[in-house]
Amino acid sequence: MRETLEAVAAGDLTPAQAEARLRGYATTEAGRFDAAREHRRGIPEGILAEGKTPAEVAAMADAAVDSTGRALVTRADDETAEQVRAYMDQEHPEATVERDARARTVVVHADNYEPPAVDADVVVVSGGTADAPAAREAAVVAGEAGPRVETIEDVGVANLTRVLDELDALRGADVVVAVAGREAALPPVVAGLVGAPVIGLPTSTGYGVGGDGKAALLGLLQSCTVLSVVNVDAGFVAGTQAGLIAIGVDGSRDEGDD
Template structure:
């Protein structure tokens, strides 16, 4: 501890970084950032922008970069992305910031950040174009967890030949995240055709009764083929679940090479 205190006194370690090392979290005016989550669970902490002011998101994102070398923000709108990008550029001039407007994700890496790399392939499948936002959130999460991500888009069951055409690529994956709205049939169909775990991601696309994702959620939960299901539009959760499978695959392959 004395070494850490000396490093703070010398300006080599910030108070927030020291708090994160000691407590596992860093306290800001916007809340507490769980800096030890990835070390503890293998899952990178994410800053949910919904319900927060742009200043609060920027504060937490900066704390994330300061304490872990990376910030992963979800449900980010354009004004928030602009505020966060400007704030990070001022505080960490050499950091790299990427904003995906469709997926509503923002990722920032400090120059010295060493991203994880898993020997595992994850397919992120979107039934239709309307499902791309939720699928994109999952893909960003998986990329940050170190998986190799392959995006497969617009292969919904309304044109089953599109699904069949993509089967060879999907069967080569270690795990699939399948995003679908309307009745949510695609994960069930694929679960009967491939021999890899499937994470069903119901999407609030559609209209009328069940059009806010309820029908897709119910359909996936009632699947007669084995599908693991997350909540409606929960791209981050789906990405995390698939990422944990990818970590296990990577671990098994690493052990097999020893």
């Protein structure tokens, strides 16, 4: 504790960084940011923008950058993304701010932030263009864990040759996130073609009796090919799981080198 307090007094640590080191989280007016999650789980905490005001999200992002060197914001609308960018321009002018409007994510890296490097490959494959919001959210989140991430879009099984054309890339992955709506046929098909773990991500791109992702979710839960399943439109969860698997793959390679 004394070392931390001395670092604050010397200006080497901000109060937010000191609090995060001592308590494991940083406190803001908008809530508490779990600054220790990356060390505890291998992935950073995501700041969910839904249900928060743009100012609250910006304050949380500031605490994240201040205590960990980066911020990952999900489900951010345009107003929230702009407020985060404006806040960073003022408080962290050297930081990089990347906005993916389709994924609804904002990623901030401080100028001295060193991203993790994970020797593993994640492929995010989606059935249709309408699945892009969930698929891209998964790709952004997985990428923040450190692995190489490739996105393959619009290869739904209505024309199976589109999947087969991407078979080399799919089989080269260490983990696959397969994203589909309607009846979600794509993930079970992919899971039957590759040796890597497959995470099925159902989306709400459907209508009728099984619309809003219900048929997609139930179809994946009933899959006869082995895969894991996350909730409807849960790109953050799927990307997190893919990142954790990738970290495990990288660790097993390191052990093999020993």
